[in-house]
Amino acid sequence: MAQSQTPSSIVLEADPRSALDAAMEAARIASPVIDGPDGRTHVALPDRIRLHDISDPNRLPSRVRQAVTVDDRASLSAYANRFKSDRSIIVADFDALTISARLDWHEHNQSDSFPNPSHNAHAVTLALRPSEEFSRWDEMEGKIHPQADFARFLEENSVDICTPEAATMIEISRDFEATVGQVYKSAVRLDNGDRKLVFESDTKVQNGVIIPEKFTLLIPLYNGEDPEALTCLFRWRALGGGQVGLGFQWHRVEYQRRSHFALIATTASEETGLPAFMGRIAA
Template sequence: MTNEAQTVAELAVRATGVPTTVKTESGREFLVLPAGHTQHDVTPPNSLDVHRPKNIKQAVTLQNADALIEYLNRFKSTDSLLLADIAQSRIVGALDYHAPDKAALVEHRAILDLPYSEEWKIWTGISGQLQPQLEFARFIEENAPDIKAPAAADLIEAVRDLQAKRTVNFIKAVRTSSDNENFEYTDNTEARTKGELEIPTRFLLSVPVYFGDPPVEVPAFLRWKLDDGNLKLGIKLHRAEHIRQASFKLIVTDAVEKTGVLAVFGKLS
């Protein structure tokens, strides 16, 4: 049996000088113009049967955990599987995963790369770094809403004291009974008068780890260094990686509870 192209070509050779419309067995229609044996596909739109794939081959990138849950609930099967890569904050839903007694293509995937919250990026970005006292004071002032303890009034007072003591020489630091750090200094502009500056040594932040998540408590400690009369200060988050991993596990657990899809910690190669 000749194919469609051959059929059209043969009819074109035999055609008269009048344009001819040819309809093939598959339902396609061609307009044949004898001059030069030109042909044009004039099949009416949407008139042919569309051959649909037997399996879904699709990788979808989602932007939050709710979208992952909704997508899983729409396309999941009894063999679907969640693979949670805790190191990369990535969850992959393998919708057409292998069954125990049957191999599958594993070509339909829902991918969620959990984005960090802006607050988490700010505080982890500054963690462990020492800054000049004025820069540190400005940072604390700008990000004070993320600090749960000490009280806002006490923190603002300490920050203002830091900003006011820009030209003094710091001598030493003494830990107080209230577990604050008391910095002693001399002020050369005021007849070498001596003074003290007290700063909290422990902080409790309340920030979300991932975008859209509720805030979690993150302990932090004051870090400081005296360098030839200059005071440098910083914040060190306590066990930040443990807190991040705990938040990731909660997201995975929530996805399992809301979809019924089994989760394992690992990643697809």
């Protein structure tokens, strides 16, 4: 009687090429969707793995996706002029200090395609920054400083001062340095609004320092912009131990910052021929 074969004793012979083809086909079926470089989408099906076009017939055409940040108005206008169209606009956001040309904005309401939305994916943005000079003075503004420190600051930055003349401000700063260690005695308001601060030395010799009611800086508000006249109001305070603290406050400079920002946006609008809107785009 013939001995029966157990399943473990049966040897199956398989074609390696067929096994490879089956594995590759299974891999294609497991991930059948293929995105083409032209923006179309295909799916690989088992009938000899032929590609079938299943792209959405209502899909939007391919478009530019680019967000460029520039450092000055000239670059903003040059870039916008290179890529603008009839639908491009400018949005100026003072809170963020940005002026942005939205190059693929929605079509005008007189266009045949209105109100179909556009992509709004291509933009160039001017990110304004305070100038180095303004940042340096703004850091000192609104605070009372020891007279020696403030006098040194005035001397180091006298080139930014328009009126009184820089030489006069240097002289004032040196007069203050000369009174360090002396005792503040009194202050007299002069007819022109200036103040005369009187100090007394150990030998009872009195020295007077006249400080102007205000002084004017000629510095740019924003990086890359032309200088502008900024008014500063001189401030002083008697401190303990016969010392005097000095400082200054801006006079209506915030109005000038807003006005100059609007001027930059308006100038960019004129250079590009694009309408400008003051505001911001909701996220």
